[in-house]
Amino acid sequence: MSTFVQLHLLTSYPPSNLNRDDLGRPKTAVMGGKTRLRVSSQSLKRAWRTSALFESALDGHIGKRTKKMGLEVYKMLCAKGVAENKAKELAIEVVGFFGATENAVKNKPLKELESSQLIHFNQSEMLALSDLTEKIAKDAKVDTDDLKKLVAKRYDIDVAMFGRMLTGKEVVKVTKNTEAAVQVAHAVTVHEVAVEDDYFTAVDDLNNGEEDAGAAHIGETEFASGAFYLYLCINRDLLEENLGGDKALAKKALTALVESAAKVAPNGKQNSFASRAYASYIMAEKGEQQPRSLSVAFLKPVRGEDIMNKAIAELEAKRANMEKVYGLCAAGDPMIMNAETGEGSLNDIATFVTE
Amino acid sequence: MFLSVIKLGRNMSPRNVFDLTKGDSYQVHRLIWNLFADSPDRRRDFLYRQETVDNRPTFYTVSVRKPSVVCGSWEVKSKEYRPKLSAGQRLAFTLRANPIRAKRDEENKQHRHDVVMEAKARLRGNDEQTPLPVLIQDEGSKWLLSRAERCGFQIKPEHIRVDGYQQHRFLKGKGNKQVSISTLEFNGLLTVIDPSLFLEALYTGIGPAKGFGCGLMLVRRG
Numbered sequence: 001m002s003t004f005v006q007l008h009l010l011t012s013y014p015p016s017n018l019n020r021d022d023l024g025r026p027k028t029a030v031m032g033g034k035t036r037l038r039v040s041s042q043s044l045k046r047a048w049r050t051s052a053l054f055e056s057a058l059d060g061h062i063g064k065r066t067k068k069m070g071l072e073v074y075k076m077l078c079a080k081g082v083a084e085n086k087a088k089e090l091a092i093e094v095v096g097f098f099g100a101t102e103n104a105v106k107n108k109p110l111k112e113l114e115s116s117q118l119i120h121f122n123q124s125e126m127l128a129l130s131d132l133t134e135k136i137a138k139d140a141k142v143d144t145d146d147l148k149k150l151v152a153k154r155y156d157i158d159v160a161m162f163g164r165m166l167t168g169k170e171v172v173k174v175t176k177n178t179e180a181a182v183q184v185a186h187a188v189t190v191h192e193v194a195v196e197d198d199y200f201t202a203v204d205d206l207n208n209g210e211e212d213a214g215a216a217h218i219g220e221t222e223f224a225s226g227a228f229y230l231y232l233c234i235n236r237d238l239l240e241e242n243l244g245g246d247k248a249l250a251k252k253a254l255t256a257l258v259e260s261a262a263k264v265a266p267n268g269k270q271n272s273f274a275s276r277a278y279a280s281y282i283m284a285e286k287g288e289q290q291p292r293s294l295s296v297a298f299l300k301p302v303r304g305e306d307i308m309n310k311a312i313a314e315l316e317a318k319r320a321n322m323e324k325v326y327g328l329c330a331a332g333d334p335m336i337m338n339a340e341t342g343e344g345s346l347n348d349i350a351t352f353v354t355e
Numbered sequence: 356m357f358l359s360v361i362k363l364g365r366n367m368s369p370r371n372v373f374d375l376t377k378g379d380s381y382q383v384h385r386l387i388w389n390l391f392a393d394s395p396d397r398r399r400d401f402l403y404r405q406e407t408v409d410n411r412p413t414f415y416t417v418s419v420r421k422p423s424v425v426c427g428s429w430e431v432k433s434k435e436y437r438p439k440l441s442a443g444q445r446l447a448f449t450l451r452a453n454p455i456r457a458k459r460d461e462e463n464k465q466h467r468h469d470v471v472m473e474a475k476a477r478l479r480g481n482d483e484q485t486p487l488p489v490l491i492q493d494e495g496s497k498w499l500l501s502r503a504e505r506c507g508f509q510i511k512p513e514h515i516r517v518d519g520y521q522q523h524r525f526l527k528g529k530g531n532k533q534v535s536i537s538t539l540e541f542n543g544l545l546t547v548i549d550p551s552l553f554l555e556a557l558y559t560g561i562g563p564a565k566g567f568g569c570g571l572m573l574v575r576r577g
Contacts, residue, residue, distance in 0.1 A: 199415065199449065199573040199574070199575050200358065200360045200415065200432070200434070202575030202576060203358050203434050203436055203438075203575075204434070205575065205576050206438035206439065206440075206574065206575065206576065207434075207435065207436070207437055207438060207439065208439070
């Protein structure tokens with residue numbers, strides 16, 4: 001049986017546009033028949049992974065997600081005296097091991113060095129790759145066995161948490177595709193949000209024919225505020241396994257994850273809105289039962305003035321009722337941090353989650 | 356032209372709202388008419404669209420004249436509406452329309468068919484049943500695509516979302532004649548091809564049955 005840690009967070013953002021769709025509107029979802037604001041899980045994960053908080057807590061254990069590793073290899077080879085054409089050839093071969101590369105583009109001679117998908121590299125892999133260029137430069141050929149040896153047997157924290165999806169032919173044979181140990185739901189508001197009104201405000205843009213109208217486009221709802229419910233489910237055993245059984249590192253990773261989930265907001269439009277917010281409420285559960293999100297608590301949108309406290313009440317009531325009908329999902333009581341009443345602390349949550 | 360947002364005043368309770376409309380599209384239609392009818396023989400020179408914002412009925416109208424507020428139960432905001440359009444411009448849109456296809460029978464009498472019902476009837480008896488949402492999306496998209504050219508825009512099927520199929524029945528006029536129309540909700544992204552044709556469509560509406568909250572296409576920069 002695996003130990004699952006479940007986190008339920010309620011965070012309220014002031015007017016903001018954290019996560020936009022292809023039209024620049026805030027992303028939405030319909031839940032319980034009402035439109036809600038939504039922040040996608042990709043957006044959240046990226047915000048956490050790239051946060052200063054994550055970086056400082058887990059320095060040396062975070063990899064890099066990049067398309068440009070080929071360029072790096074190419075530059076290193078050139079610096080070691082390999083002729084440009086040969087270096088390009090070799091670099092393509094190296095990157096091709098990890099994933100497909102881009103097609104050649106006429107005016108961008110180095111385009112074909114880029115991989116067509118983002119590839120997650122572990123720190124150790126990046127270092128080893130840099131070392132390997134020495135050998136490649138000397139032999140003027142790429143030995144696939146060297147590359148196979150280089151692929152990490154354990155993962156950096158970000159890969160261990162959120163997975164590494166690769167389709168490259170060679171690398172997949174050496175490394176099994178890591179299953180993400182952390183599942184993140186899309187955050188949705190606990191209340192209804194209207195985003196339709198902007199057709200009225202957007203008229204101004206159409207009237208003056210300006211393509212790049214600024215303030216006129218900000219309708220009362222285009223940049224909406226909202227109290228979001230966010231659910232995370234962490235398979236603690238899988239996380240440990242992904243990290244090569246390193247218990248201490250898994251602990252560190254969990255702490256950083258809890259802290260960034262509580263404190264780090266997606267950075268969409270941050271400069272215009274400074275909508276940074278901490279979670280107002282966190283409920284952490286720990287147990288071996290099949291995990292469940294409590295989003296049903298908000299199927300009926302929360303209404304009225306005291307949204308946060310009502311949402312907390314709904315969430316706790318739903319949990320209690322779920323326990324009543326299904327039996328205990330978590331072993332023991334959940335750990336709660338409530339910034340509305342000043343109860344509990346983030347520290348308590350982190351300790352509870354890691355111990 | 357003017358684009359207006361008309362909301363029921365804050366002093367009106369949901370009960371008042373219901374009393375006014377009786378949940379009947381024709382009553383709603385008459386309510387809006389009252390805001391634009393300055394003389395009994397007025398012809399319709401506006402389009403409207405009904406939305407529910409904050410649980411209150413909210414109307415968007417495009418009209419030649421500004422709506423006149425007859426009593427204090429409405430909150431009206433109007434803006435001049437004269438979109439400067441250019442060919443190739445991408446716009447996001449939303450539209451409620453009455454999607455019907457006119458057909459003549461053997462006696463050359465014209466019949467109007469709701470495209471969704473028509474497709475449903477056509478598929479009746481087939482072993483493989485297409486789910487209704489798929490039917491709505493497919494038939495609705497086809498309908499809109501067939502109108503695109505004459506309305507001066509171009510649209511890709513994958514940029515259309517169709518849902519919200521509804522059938523409305525109500526009694527109209529003195530003879531209480533029964534009228535039934537069905538509506539679909541369209542959302543998506545289009546490209547303006549012929550600005551003057553498109554402007555015409557924005558001002559006068561798309562599809563038949565423009566009187567019942569249909570045909571008003573709202574657009575904004577995509």
